[in-house]
Amino acid sequence: MKAPLLLIVAVWLNVPYGGSSSCSVPPSQWCSSLDSAVQCGVLKECLESNFTRSHQTADPVQVGLYYESLCPGCRMFLSTVLFPTWLLLHDIMTVDLVPYGNAVEKHDGKKYTYECQHGEQECLGNMIETCILKLSKIPFPIIFCMEFSTDVINSAQSCVKIYNPELSWKSVMDCVNGTQGNELMHQNALSTQGLKPPHQYVPWVTINGKHTEDLQDKAMASLFTLVCNMYQGEKPPACGGGKRHYKSYCQRN
Template structure:
């Protein structure tokens, strides 16, 4: 029969062997490659989508005169796209009602290409721009007047029916005209038009930022979209190839 000392030695040896085996198993376990799920957790994240970027609005400026038929057509059927789509979100629209008029004599008499009625309506539209600075508001008013021009409605008081249709108070416009402010506004527009570089050759004369579009003015939408440096582009810009078959009309 084994002695107690020998028996204790055998038990101690057995425990030592078991501990060494456990240690070896743990070392091997640490070398097991990570599972596909674990691998996904340590991979670099995929590229994030480009965030929207804001940019300065594109300046879109129209130099025109109120009784010019091509100007009226462009305002009613062309520029209305700015407001009928989301293009207005990237556009700073300016209207300059002076066109081919000129100043005559010591009293700075304004002579208009289509006569006194045009001078009157130029002044009315200048007063509307001054009275209703928001482009969305004064454009509706001017759009209505130019639509009357297309229809041949050119009597002096016809513009007031536009105020009624649109629910706009005509008094600020009438007060502007009666006070003589209209003359100051027109002279400012005359000065601005005279200092265009390059000079305007006809109307409608359209600028995108400072770039004249010449006879391509009807294709202003894709040109505005190309000039806008922000992202994403408005829906109105997708996709819009220039209409190379369009024929520009000028006066």
């Protein structure tokens, strides 16, 4: 079972939602098994989420974000637009994060090296987020936590501890400082360099693998509206599909 929206919001806000004091697993794992769902008092929500996903009538909209960890515009888009949209529409959209942006890759004969637009700290932030994307089962809330904080780098360890406590910080840093992280960042470089058309700036948004200035403008203006319009299946309630859930109105005198 995959965590439904309400549980993801609980992870985002870091507040307890499970109805049972015997719950001993983090929110991201509440729907990982029938036992944990029962233990944490969220069986109904987990089953409802599975039912909704199993009755999807079209492929989800794929939203790609090519960005830099310390780019102000990237941070704002990721934390105030992309992440909230994903929270509301995660049943009909997927997110692919590629932290690299305007970096320059070189090879010194042994490994790849990087020069980043906002300096060495940005290279470190890109690498930490790249390793989190690989190692964590729920990476997006961690990266949101980092990008929304006042200090992207120094918040990383605490963000991992809050949203994915079973992921050790040592394993993240082993990836960052080792061959695994170096190769993962090389893949980010290849993905970014292979964009068609080539990216001219960041944040650079793709929708279903495509980028146009029209799609970029619509994503920046209202990604929520764009995803709802692009989804080819039955619209979820968040997009205005289905029946109204609110029946009480304040009538005009």
